[in-house]
Amino acid sequence: MTTYAAPPAQAGRPPYVRSRDDWFERVELITPAMCGPNSLFIGQLGDWTWDAVGASCGINPYTAADPEGNPVYLSFAYFRVRADSGLSAEELTFGDRLRVRSKVVSSGGDSLLTMHQVTRDGDQAARGPAPGVDGFFRYDTPGCIHVENFNRWIQRSGHDTNHGLRRATPANFRSDHLERVPDAHSPRRVWADARKAxxxxxxxxxxxxxxxxxxxxxxxxxxxxxxxxxxxxxxxxxxxxxxxxxxxxxxxxxxxxxxxxxxxxxxxxxxxxxxxxxxxxxxxxxxxxxxxxxxxxxxxxxxxxxxxxxxxxxxxxxxx
Amino acid sequence: MTTYAAPPAQAGRPPYVRSRDDWFERVELITPAMCGPNSLFIGQLGDWTWDAVGASCGINPYTAADPEGNPVYLSFAYFRVRADSGLSAEELTFGDRLRVRSKVVSSGGDSLLTMHQVTRDGDQAARGPAPGVDGFFRYDTPGCIHVENFNRWIQRSGHDTNHGLRRATPANFRSDHLERVPDAHSPRRVWADARKAxxxxxxxxxxxxxxxxxxxxxxxxxxxxxxxxxxxxxxxxxxxxxxxxxxxxxxxxxxxxxxxxxxxxxxxxxxxxxxxxxxxxxxxxxxxxxxxxxxxxxxxxxxxxxxxxxxxxxxxxxxx
CATH class of the missing domain: 3.10.129.10 (Hotdog Thioesterase)
Structure with a gap:
């Protein structure tokens, strides 16, 4: 499935190891800026999604721009953090060492679904093979925080306002080499249903x-x-x-x-x-x-x- | 001055390069979780201080504890961010690549002064030799954010309250191998004066x-x-x-x-x-x-x- 020989991470970001089934894996040490009863851990998950998209799609999401040079941002449309199999974000604290496994698949058009499995480094679950996409959506890996992010590329449509953001595509972005999310797990449906209701x-x-x-x-x-x-x-x-x-x-x-x-x-x-x-x-x-x-x-x-x-x-x- | 052969960074944290004059140096890519009109960049600076102390003093500040096993935290007593030589925290954005140089010196007892010089990677200032402590306090390196952190180790004195924190020393902590801050630049005096007034x-x-x-x-x-x-x-x-x-x-x-x-x-x-x-x-x-x-x-x-x-x-x- 892989056509890009992208570097596993950029200078200044923690490196990944890439497995044969296109999961990217690394260890993260939890610092004060990454945890607590606030949204710092959520912010880290977002960065990890951007890193994984960068590694999977061979572009730099931190500096993405359209062909005219206008900034394009990898926007979060749907964000889920399931933490009911023995590890929750609330219990993370200074010095915890986590193993983060991340995989990016296409969810149609330019949109992407990124999955993260976050486990304590050294846990048995962290040593087993990474699941397939269907396996991820069973949410049953023990001691694992399951994270799914549905992302689309957006840009401002007016100067100096955050209202009326519009879809856009960064130059050199490709996702047709990615595995495609099975219909049963498409975040597009969840997002559309929640919006409608x-x-x-x-x-x-x-x-x-x-x-x-x-x-x-x-x-x-x-x-x-x-x-x-x-x-x-x-x-x-x-x-x-x-x-x-x-x-x-x-x-x-x-x-x-x-x-x-x-x-x-x-x-x-x-x-x-x-x-x-x-x-x-x-x-x-x-x-x-x-x-x-x-x-x-x-x-x-x-x-x-x-x-x-x-x-x-x-x-x-x-x-x- | 160096007696520890500490690893330049821990698993899960970005690695450092250590220079002969005991400055630790690395490149950081600015992500959404690290910048903006909020305190995320300040939070990063704090983590970088903990990393530099860990590398300089051969302990893990993220899991520090007293000899009885009670947690001890590397607390911030005084924090200064000077940004008047051509680079400010407010202008940092996604994708910026920064060179961070950090040095830890003793400021008496168990307390520490950590200095960071933060410049855009590739800037001339980032290529020159690191300054001495006196040079740092001229705050005149062009395009540089000068950061000083005065830290002391503390722990809770009562269960379930953040009032009445007390000083403590983590097991295996040593700072007598560190260079000592010159009196003229002691953060102890600044802290005491600001408290008194x-x-x-x-x-x-x-x-x-x-x-x-x-x-x-x-x-x-x-x-x-x-x-x-x-x-x-x-x-x-x-x-x-x-x-x-x-x-x-x-x-x-x-x-x-x-x-x-x-x-x-x-x-x-x-x-x-x-x-x-x-x-x-x-x-x-x-x-x-x-x-x-x-x-x-x-x-x-x-x-x-x-x-x-x-x-x-x-x-x-x-x-x-």
Whole structure:
């Protein structure tokens, strides 16, 4: 399947080892800038996706541009972090050594699906062979955080605004050499369904048992990234803030929030926002039959545009 | 001066090249998780300090513990980022390749001073020989961000609280082989003076021309690090939020805040805080003879304890 003899990593980024089935693998030491009850680990996952796309597609995603030289960004459209097989992002701490296996497949057109399996280095699961794509989607590798990122290339359509981003293709980008995601696992469907329904709720689910409406103003001092867009990891921070707000409204202490484990995080990105934009946020929650909280969060710009929808499944100790 | 044959970096961290005068050097590619109008780059600088201390002192700072096995953390006491010689943190973006030179010296007892020179890879300044300690403190290497970090080892004194942190020494830590910082450049004096004066203001300076009093509640969803302490980079985020609040009170738009360059950042860390602690923040500003804003920020816990004091010198376009 491989036609590129791309270097396994760029100067200044940690090197990969590439296996025969096109999984890229490396070890990462967890530092203070990579973990905690914040979105730093999520930010790392995003960088790892960009690294894996760079290695798989023979381009530099950090400097991608269209044929006219206008910047093109590898945007996150759907981001899932499943952590219910024995390792969660919340338990990662300084000095942990992780083995990260990453694979990029085509999901049609210029869009890409990147999968990461994150395990503790030395764990048995980290020593076994990498799964196929179908195997990944069983989410059953023990002690493994399963991450899927659906990415598309975008650029600004107007100067000095993050509204109205449009699709674009970087010069020299090719994905036709990549394995194609099986229809059953296409992130395109998940993304389209969540957009259509304005969330992940299905009609069969119980009605929300708690809810809250909030406002959040996008901050020029904390939320944007190095190209001035609302940073994809900030969406997770804003969602976590909404979840914490709901938590407090239910009389639960910060301690129990800090002790929670998020078994599944899903986030669909539908638009971007500018500094000072005020977001209307709706957060609702119900408890599933396993006793875990299922929390849905919807972010809208005040011009009515849907910014993002998210779902988290959260395990926590009600006595903490 | 060198008695350790420490490995130049640990598995999972980017490798260093060590020069004869004990500067450690490497190239870093700037990713989305490392830059922007937020504290991500500051967080990287902190990790680079921990890496440099690990390489210089032959221990693993990410897993340091006292002889009884209790965790010990390499805490930031004073953090300065000077960026007035042609490169600033605000201009860093995706794909920039930086050369980072780092040197660790003793500043008495178990405390350490780490210096970083950060330049664009390929710049002339990056090719020249590394400066001595006195040379570093001239801050005149062109196109260079000069960073100094004063660190001490600390641990919790009580279970489940970030108040009352105490000094501690990790097992197997030695610094007597390190060069010692000249008295003229001791960060200990800066730290002690700023603590005594509750800030960086001196009597000779003009009175503040603008000011604001604010409250900030430490957030369980965003501000803590992977060991549950208020993350050192979050202090910078809180200070930046206070600066932005002052900015808005002066009728300046977010656009001009995003276009500013911070020529000098100084922050003294005096205590830590818990999630939900409410901080009293005072921010004042005067304009110096060069037309730059000099902004002072003081953070206090509501129990009266001084948490941190900070100063920034900010250049901005008043017509932006």
């Amino acid at each position: 304005s969330g992940f709720r299905t009609p069969a689910e119980p009605a929300p048992q708690a809810g809250l409406v909030l406002n959040y103003q996008v901050s020029a001092s904390r939320d944007l990234n190095g190209v001035g867009l609302l940073y994809f990891a900030s969406y997770f921070s804003i969602v976590d803030w909404a979840v914490l707000s709901l938590w407090r409204s239910l009389g639960r202490p910060a301690r129990s929030f800090l002790g929670r484990r998020v078994l599944d995080r899903q986030l669909c990105f539908l638009a971007n926002a500018n500094a000072d934009d005020v977001l209307d946020i709706e957060v609702t929650s119900h408890w599933d039959t396993a006793g875990t909280d299922v929390v849905d969060v919807t972010l809208r710009r005040q011009d009515g545009g849907l910014l993002a929808v998210s779902r988290q499944r959260i395990a926590h100790d009600p006595h903490a | 509750s800030g960086f203001r001196t009597p000779a300076e003009p009175a503040p021309q603008a000011g604001l009093v604010l409250n900030y509640q430490v957030s369980a969803s965003r501000d803590l690090n992977g060991v549950g302490l208020l993350y050192f980079a979050s202090y910078f985020s809180i200070v930046d939020w206070a600066v932005l609040s002052l900015w808005r009170s002066l009728g300046r738009p977010a656009r001009s805040f995003l276009g500013r360059r911070v020529l000098d950042r100084q922050l003294c860390f005096l205590a830590n805080a818990n999630a939900d602690d409410v901080l009293d923040i005072e921010v004042t500003s005067h304009w110096d003879t060069a037309g730059t804003d000099v902004v002072d920020v003081t953070l206090r816990r509501q129990d009266g304890g001084l948490l941190a004091v900070s100063r920034q010198r900010i250049a901005h376009d008043p017509h932006a």
